[in-house]
Amino acid sequence: MINFFKRTFNILSKYEKLLSLYVFFLILISLFIELIGIGMIIPIIGILVNYETLIENKYINYIYFLLNQPSKESAILYSMSFLSLVYFIKVMFFIHLTERQAEFVKLVNRNMSKKLLNYYLNQPFLFFTEKHSAELIRNTIGEVDLFALALRDLITFILEVVIISGLLLFMFFYKPLTAIFFIAALVFLGIVFNFFSKKKIQDFGEKRIEFDRFRLQNLQNLISGIRDVKIYQKENFFKEAFLENNKYLLSVRKTMNIITALPKYLIEFVSIIVLTLIVISLVFNGTPSDDIIITLGIFAAIGLRILPSLNRIYINAQSLSFSFPMFDNLYNEFNNTTNSNNDTLESPKVFKKLIIKNLIFSYPGTSREVLKNLNIEILNGQCIGIFGESGCGKSTLVDIITGLININKNQIFINDIDLSNIANNWKKNIGYVSQNLFLIDDTIEKNIAFGEVNIDKERLDRAVSGASLSNFISSLDNKEKTHVGELGKKLSGGQRQRIGIARALYKDPQIIVFDEATSALD
Known part of the structure; x- marks a missing residue:
């Protein structure tokens, strides 16, 4: 877990680190607000049970005279009004804290996607021949989203740990032995549960990455090769391959959901046992009924706040353990500094040989x-x-x-x-027509201009004419603004290849390379 903290902090930008520190500062303030809210329970219960004894306390007595010696009814009114004000401030504060958390997670998600995509785009061409596209897509979209969720879980984990620590410390000063017993029971439960589940959860995390990649790979194969799949009537083969990996992935998620739900019931059971032992101990030690009621009220108020927090801590701890393999995968990607854009000289403006x-x-x-x-x-x-x-x-x-x-x-x-000194800049001089032409799901003109926002109409017309596309485009209702469909599915093979030739001509290169690019032309 500590290693996860360090690695997470290391990959954040300077602004993200500052924002994370601000969020942690807000978490500390939230503890202060929680303690005030819980602390107000003592005088309220005291007023209801034994008002005369309560005002004998020197701190309460000071407030008593400060408020001009209010009656019991007025004291209840003042206390409840102040408690309502504290919880109103708490609600508004936690809205702000939640907004800052969401903003932090969104910022990290956006920047990590950008950073990872930049890293991939700066890799040499052979990198993409060795990596499966399903893995790259999963990392850039799926894994980054999961990391953002893990970061949210991490913040929630820290928030709840801080609040619970403060409340248990409050409990310790109020009833030391009872607090020690309660803390020991929770620690023992956590250690036992962690011992039996930690390794399995991390194994499930690794299997989730593997099955998710295979599932996406199966789906890509099915959709990309749908023509061959249907001609050879292999729909069932590809469907079963996808469903098999989907079954394993969902099985992992089901097991994780079961493990995640267990702590809630175990915590409730342990809490009831602890509360029962506290009552028995107070009764057998001859504690006055008023003190027992106040003590139970305090522990009930703390328990109502702690129990959901404990459950969230266990859930988030398991979620983080489940995410460790994913994070290691992303961290290794971010620490790879290979960059293919390393030209040391300018490419010649005029090609000679x-x-x-x-x-x-x-x-x-x-x-x-x-x-x-x-x-x-x-x-x-x-x-x-x-x-x-x-x-x-x-x-x-x-x-x-x-x-x-x-x-x-x-x-x-x-x-x-x-x-080797100008390889990247050299590409500016090259027009390339591939045997496997790539078309984006957009218009003809945007496929010819390929990546240019402001299309030069004069260059476009020259390219269209040079590739013998004029007659074909003139026959279309929307002319060059006609959509070609995904990977050019709405066009014939010859039409796609002519668009590829027009793309090369639009660039106005010094060299045009054809890689078996006219095989579909008549």
């Missing part, structure tokens, strides 16, 4: 050389085709030339400048 010298390349984790001792020279204005069998490295070479895959120094040169 590209030279490949003895290029050797193997994918990470493999010994097979996809490319070996490759030598090519490409001059500005040339049109070159690369042929070869499947798997011989054509697409890999394209990824290297376009700067997607980083290679060692002194193997590829652009105008005599080492590509």
Whole structure:
């Protein structure tokens, strides 16, 4: 738990740390308000039970004369009015505290998503070939949301611990032996419950991450390959794969819900036992009935406040233990500082030539050389085709030339400048048409301009004309503002590829690379 505190604080920004300290300051104030509210119970019960004896207390007697020696009825009116005022302030204060907590959690959630997405976007291309998309989506959306919930649970945990500690300390000064007995019973219950459940809860947390990833992966496979799934009539296969992992995930959640519900009943049982023993002890020690009523009133008031808090503490502690594997996963991602945007030189403004010298390349984790001792020279204005069998490295070479895959120094040169020094800036000069064209679920013009907010109409028209899309677009009701559907499902293969060509032309690049990009064209 301490390690969780440290790691959480380390990944927060400066402003988030300041806001968290402000929230903890409010938590301390909340303890003060709680103690005033509980402390008011003593004089109120005293007034009701034995007003004459109560005013003999030197502190109460001072207030008694300060209020001009009120009658019992007036004293009750004053006390209840003050208690109502205290609880009104408490309500308003806790509304503010809840707002600050929610603002803090929202801020951390937003910034962590942004930070994690920035981290992924700054990774080299091969990072995405080695990671499953389901894992990246789960981390950026699902796991960050779960971390925000865990952070909320952490704040609630701290709040309740502080309040309970203050109330138990109050109880200790009022009835030391009784408080010690009550605290010992709660600590023993916590230790026993933690001993039997902690390891299982963390194991469930790890299984939740695994089953959640498999479930999302199954669903992605089903939706992405729906054409093949239906043609080969494999709906049941993919459905059962999803339902199997969903069953295991829900089973983990069910077990966690059962474990989470147990502390409430155990705490209630222990509290009743403790209260029974307190009454028996007071009666057998000859304690006056008035003192017994006051003591029971105090402990009942404290108990009514403590019992829900204890239940929340156990629930939040279990929730945090369940979240530890998720947090370790995110923490490791945040501590990875790999950045692929590390150009040391500017890319040449005018491309003259590209030279490949003895290029050797193997994918990470493999010994097979996809490319070996490759030598090519490409001059500005040339049109070159690369042929070869499947798997011989054509697409890999394209990824290297376009700067997607980083290679060692002194193997590829652009105008005599080492590509390894300008790989990121070099992409500005490249137009790329893939064999597996990616289209966003938006309009034709936004797919051609691809990521530009302010679309240049003149460049758009040139690109459309150059890709032979003019007739097709003219036949559409909404022209270039026609939506293409998810991944271009509303278009034919040839139309999608022409949009890819128009996208490359819109960029007005110095080099255009086609990776089997005309296979669907007539």
